[in-house]
Ligand SMILES: Cc1cc2nc3c(=O)[nH]c(=O)nc-3n(C[C@H](O)[C@H](O)[C@H](O)COP(=O)(O)OP(=O)(O)OC[C@H]3O[C@@H](n4cnc5c(N)ncnc54)[C@H](O)[C@@H]3O)c2cc1C
């Protein structure tokens with residue numbers, strides 16, 4: 001691959017021979033296309049995992065086979081007002097989308113981000129800054145296992161969905177993008193459908 005080309009929301013894959021087997025795993029690009037082949041990733045080390053510990057142990061100068069980015073988890077074109085819902089490293093594609101679209105898009109984006117602890121709020125400062133600068137962006141982090149000092153939102157992302165939908169009034173011409181833990185994605189899709197949203201306006205990517 002000479003030129004890294006991708007649409008925000010897509011993932012690349014890394015392949016390595018491990019224990020005599022070719023192991024390939026997908027990773028979302030966590031930054032917007034830069035035009036210069038540089039990119040960022042947002043990774044969890046899965047302790048018992050095959051590939052992710054390898055990625056964490058890489059040193060400058062090490063090489064790994066990387067595949068051309070792919071994937072359908074991208075913003076509808078043209079984008080509409082959207083609610084973006086992430087758990088953990090599921091935040092990665094949303095960072096890429098927001099970096100790429102917020103400056104030029106007038107659509108309203110609400111980012112609902114669920115993690116266990118305050119220290120797991122990846123890119124927190126960056127999203128807070130985006131929310132300060134862009135009136136069309138809301139950042140709603142929520143913690144499931146907060147310290148006593150946390151005064152923000154509590155509980156899983158589903159607990160805040162009704163409020164986010166409520167801000168839309170009676171409108172139904174919005175999109176939902178879900179990324180992260182499989183169970184979160186499955187449960188949230190059921191919730192959205194029970195509130196009358198169509199599967200065609202619910203986009204998702206499951207990580208586990
Ligand atoms: C489209 C797509 C995009 C992805 N993007 C990212 C990304 O941006 N960042 C990222 O960190 N991961 C991402 N993932 C997950 C990633 O592809 C791997 O599944 C993950 O790194 C584990 O791989 P492994 O080889 O280390 O573990 P494996 O050897 O595959 O798994 C070992 C054990 O860990 C469990 N496990 C697998 N995945 C996870 C997980 N994510 N969290 C906790 N436990 C897990 C498995 O059930 C298994 O029991 C993405 C997955 C998909 C499908």
Ligand SMILES: NC(=O)c1ccc[n+]([C@@H]2O[C@H](COP(=O)([O-])OP(=O)(O)OC[C@H]3O[C@@H](n4cnc5c(N)ncnc54)[C@H](OP(=O)(O)O)[C@@H]3O)[C@@H](O)[C@H]2O)c1
Pocket residue numbers: 044045087088089090114115116119120143144145156157158181183184185187
């Ligand atoms: N060392 C680090 O800095 C670091 C950072 C991130 C992750 N990790 C580790 O990596 C592993 C995977 O991390 P992860 O961030 O992908 O996932 P995670 O930490 O297991 O979960 C992320 C968030 O999703 C919530 N969640 C779980 N099931 C859900 C569901 N069905 N619906 C909605 N929300 C749900 C979790 O709430 P609950 O608390 O209720 O489970 C948590 O708030 C974990 O073992 C984690 O500890 C380590």
